[in-house]
Amino acid sequence: MKAVVQRRYGSAVLGDLDVPVPGQDEVLLEVRAAGVDMGTWHLLSGRPYLLRVIGFGFRGPKSPVPGMDVSGVVREIGPGVTGFAVGDEVFGVCSGSFAEYAVAPVSKLARKPEVLSFTEAAAVPISGGTALQALRGVHPGQRVLVLGAGGGVGSYGVQIARALGAHVTGVCSTPKVELVRELGAQEVVDYTVADFTGTYDLILDCGGHRSLSRLRKALTPAGTLVLVGSETTEPLLGGFDRALRAMALNPFVSQKLVTLMSRERGADYDELGVMIEAGAVKPAVDRTFPLSAAVDAISYVYTRRSAGKVVVTI
Numbered sequence: 148m149k150a151v152v153q154r155r156y157g158s159a160v161l162g163d164l165d166v167p168v169p170g171q172d173e174v175l176l177e178v179r180a181a182g183v184d185m186g187t188w189h190l191l192s193g194r195p196y197l198l199r200v201i202g203f204g205f206r207g208p209k210s211p212v213p214g215m216d217v218s219g220v221v222r223e224i225g226p227g228v229t230g231f232a233v234g235d236e237v238f239g240v241c242s243g244s245f246a247e248y249a250v251a252p253v254s255k256l257a258r259k260p261e262v263l264s265f266t267e268a269a270a271v272p273i274s275g276g277t278a279l280q281a282l283r284g285v286h287p288g289q290r291v292l293v294l295g296a297g298g299g300v301g302s303y304g305v306q307i308a309r310a311l312g313a314h315v316t317g318v319c320s321t322p323k324v325e326l327v328r329e330l331g332a333q334e335v336v337d338y339t340v341a342d343f344t345g346t347y348d349l350i351l352d353c354g355g356h357r358s359l360s361r362l363r364k365a366l367t368p369a370g371t372l373v374l375v376g377s378e379t380t381e382p383l384l385g386g387f388d389r390a391l392r393a394m395a396l397n398p399f400v401s402q403k404l405v406t407l408m409s410r411e412r413g414a415d416y417d418e419l420g421v422m423i424e425a426g427a428v429k430p431a432v433d434r435t436f437p438l439s440a441a442v443d444a445i446s447y448v449y450t451r452r453s454a455g456k457v458v459v460t461i
């Protein structure tokens with residue numbers, strides 16, 4: 148099969164590999180599309196170095212094929228699989244979706260909503276799942292601030308917070324203002340003109356790397372700050388030091404400071420599927436790239452030009 152192959156950090160090329168074989172509780176997917184997100188860039192570049200130490204491969208990436216978000220058709224069933232059959236159209240997370248075929252654990256898959264194309268479905272799992280997990284517990288009428296509202300996680304954050312009945316303010320740069328408005332944010336702040344003001348019950352932080360004190364000042368006394376991630380060029384921790392400080396501070400303050408480590412769960416993708424079928428959430432796909440240009444797709448996401456999501460089509 149054709150696949151993007153990464154043998155060492157920092158480079159990947161289109162090559163030929165054997166079709167993988169599904170193991171226990173796994174299925175073989177004929178991949179139709181693969182979502183791209185910052186995590187794909189981290190695993191391709193090996194940056195920040197922290198991730199090499201925490202188990203993603205010290206000298207080179209553990210997975211020879213990049214790509215995690217996937218949509219496709221089940222072509223083979225491994226031992227122990229129930230609930231999925233050959234021919235099912237699915238979406239979810241696997242290891243190595245930048246390929247014609249990939250093996251995925253069924254615990255990380257859900258049935259593709261009929262209203263979505265394969266391209267749209269591949270844009271959902273990691274970003275949509277992360278936003279869903281970050282926003283669980285939001286009540287109608289609460290004020291939610293989404294930083295990085297025009298990006299992958301933020302674009303779902305705006306829509307899910309609206310679906311939960313919140314009043315949503317989205318913060319983004321000028322080229323993404325229109326998208327964030329279309330996603331349903333009642334207020335949109337272009338941070339290149341002036342930064343956000345006001346206080347919020349929940350801040351979903353997906354970009355900008357503002358200081359914890361700046362963010363806490365914009366929270367109500369019992370408000371919640373969810374740190375999803377924001378990139379810095381610092382090579383060792385890549386900005387994660389702020390999350391470590393939040394963890395240390397959390398027990399001593401009235402506000403809740405959450406450092407989110409999202410889980411890859413098929414049940415969450417089912418839940419997102421229900422929201423999608425109901426018309427409350429729609430993937431915002433900025434651009435697609437062919438498999439042969441998957442590395443360009445990753446670079447495009449890295450430079451943060453994408454409004455919403457980027458998808459590699461197979």
Ligand SMILES: NC(=O)c1ccc[n+]([C@@H]2O[C@H](COP(=O)([O-])OP(=O)(O)OC[C@H]3O[C@@H](n4cnc5c(N)ncnc54)[C@H](OP(=O)(O)O)[C@@H]3O)[C@@H](O)[C@H]2O)c1
Nearest residue numbers: 185295297298299300319320354355375376377407408409
């Ligand atoms: N914790 C987890 O489990 C988890 C899961 C998924 C992703 N992540 C991390 O979360 C972060 C966001 O992921 P993503 O996929 O959404 O990335 P993304 O698509 O690059 O979105 C980040 C957004 O932040 C915006 N931004 C940059 N500076 C900003 C500022 N000062 N104020 C407001 N927005 C600003 C960027 O665009 P503009 O500046 O043009 O508006 C961009 O749209 C990444 O660091 C990723 O690695 C973590």
